[in-house]
Amino acid sequence: MVSTIFISVGVLFNLFGCIGLIRLPDVYNRLQSATKCVTLGTCSILVGVAFHFGLIDAGVKALIAIPLLFFSATVAAHALVRGAYHAGIKMGDKSVKDDYKDAVK
Amino acid sequence: MRYLALFILSFVFWMLLTFDLSVANLVAGGAAALVTSLLFTKYFFHKVVKFIQPVRYFWFLVYLVIFTWECIKANFDVAYRVLHPAMPIKPGIVKVKLELKSDFARAMLANSITMTPGTISVDIIDDVLYVHWIYVSSEDPEIYSRKIAGKFEKYIKKIFE
Incomplete structure (x- = not known):
């Protein structure tokens, strides 16, 4: 029962992340939704799997996957944002502030 | 060792x-x-030596609880912005002054910032962390530094430094 709730919440957040990926205006904002919603959604699914199996091998592996996913998602987001900026991709029209521009030059 | x-x-x-x-x-x-x-x-x-100091593990647990809470808040925040018909976003890149000195602590802080409400860390140059923020809510560096990094900085300092 608990596992069903966790997995449902996870799937829901993954869906929100994907909607954000389509709706938001530029690459930077899209990465926001792609990293946050999708990482927590997937972590929630993994916690659900751990509850379902208990502390046997499948459950423990699911829990171990959480820090791996966490670190790879954050590092990938950082690398993509930085790479996109250095490749000269402009920020969307709604942007209000850009302190990084002066630092790069 | x-x-x-x-x-x-x-x-x-x-x-x-x-x-x-x-x-x-x-x-x-x-x-x-x-x-x-x-x-x-x-x-x-x-x-x-830091590995065998129990007080660091205690602060790590405290940090984990706070971090998880922030992470969940971050998700509801982004989900709200994504699903809202008018999309209330105001993105920008802001500077945050870093107080942490060691590389590992800085990496940890940057990771935490990436996972919290509407922020992704872009780069560290010297002592300044550049952060992409989905909703720039204030113009004052003091206020947004505290808003973005303040919550985690003190715990990460206790864990790693």
């Missing part, structure tokens, strides 16, 4: 990941951990 610490860490990680106590697996894990520790120790902590 540093080699040994990383060896033990990677070996425990291998054992948890494979979850199998047969001799063949122990040997394979030992070999993998040995290669890992030989290759990557130069990127590891400089003072491994």
